[in-house]
Amino acid sequence: MAIKVHGPIMSPAVMRVVAALKEKNLEFELVPVNMQNGDHKKEPFITLNPFGQVPAFEDGDLKLFESRAITQYIAHTYADKGNQLLPNDPKKMAIMSVWMEVEAQKFDPVGSKLAYEIAIKPMMGKVTDDAVVAENEEKMGKLLDVYEARLKESKYLGGDSFTLADLHHAPGLHYLSGTKVKSLFDARPHVTAWCADVLARPAWSKTLELNKQ
Numbered sequence: 001m002a003i004k005v006h007g008p009i010m011s012p013a014v015m016r017v018v019a020a021l022k023e024k025n026l027e028f029e030l031v032p033v034n035m036q037n038g039d040h041k042k043e044p045f046i047t048l049n050p051f052g053q054v055p056a057f058e059d060g061d062l063k064l065f066e067s068r069a070i071t072q073y074i075a076h077t078y079a080d081k082g083n084q085l086l087p088n089d090p091k092k093m094a095i096m097s098v099w100m101e102v103e104a105q106k107f108d109p110v111g112s113k114l115a116y117e118i119a120i121k122p123m124m125g126k127v128t129d130d131a132v133v134a135e136n137e138e139k140m141g142k143l144l145d146v147y148e149a150r151l152k153e154s155k156y157l158g159g160d161s162f163t164l165a166d167l168h169h170a171p172g173l174h175y176l177s178g179t180k181v182k183s184l185f186d187a188r189p190h191v192t193a194w195c196a197d198v199l200a201r202p203a204w205s206k207t208l209e210l211n212k213q
C-alpha cells in the first residue's frame, strides 16, 4: 500500500519527512490538509495525529506522527533504498542521536521563534517583537558556536557522512537562510559550508520543487 504524508509542503515538519522520502527515492502521496480551515484539529485528521499537528504519515497499516520519528522509520525500514541516512556502527549511531536531540531540543525552538517573528508575523500583518528577536539571535549565536566547533572536527554532525542529524536541520536552515539571521551562519565558516552542503542535496531541491507545484 502507498506511503501517504498528510500536510502542506511549506510546513517545516512536513518538509523534514518529504526530504527523507526523497533521499530514499520512495514514491508517496502528499495529502493536502487545509490548516486555514482548522482541518488539522478535526476528524478525520485527529485520528491520524491526536495532537492536531502536521505531518501525519501512513505506510500501509502503520500510522505515525512526529516528523523525527517518521524519518527514523523511513531510514531504518528502507535502509537498502536510495541514500544511506544512518551510520552502520553503534557508537556512530549514538553520536548521530546526540545531534538529532540537539536539533529537536535546542536548535528548533530558537530557530522556530526567529522564523516566526521575522518571516511569518509580517506575512500575517502582525508586528515583529524586536526583543524576542534579539534574545533568540543571542541564543542562536551561542548555539552556532557549538556547531562551528563540531563541524571543524567532522564534515557532518554525525561524522564523515550525511545522516538524519543533518537532514533534520534542513527546513530550519532553509527558512532562516532567507532572513537576517543568515549573517549568524555566514560568520562561521564551517557552519556556512555545512549549510550549503545540506541545502544543495538533490533530495532537498526535489522537496522544494513540490512547493512550486
Ligand SMILES: N[C@@H](CCC(=O)N[C@@H](CS)C(=O)NCC(=O)O)C(=O)O
Binding pocket: 011, 012, 013, 014, 040, 052, 053, 054, 055, 065, 066, 067, 068
Ligand atoms: N514535533 C512535531 C511538530 C509538528 C508541528 O509543529 N507542526 C506544525 C506545522 S510545522 C503544526 O501543525 N502547527 C499547527 C498547530 O500546532 O496547531 C513534529 O515534528 O512533527
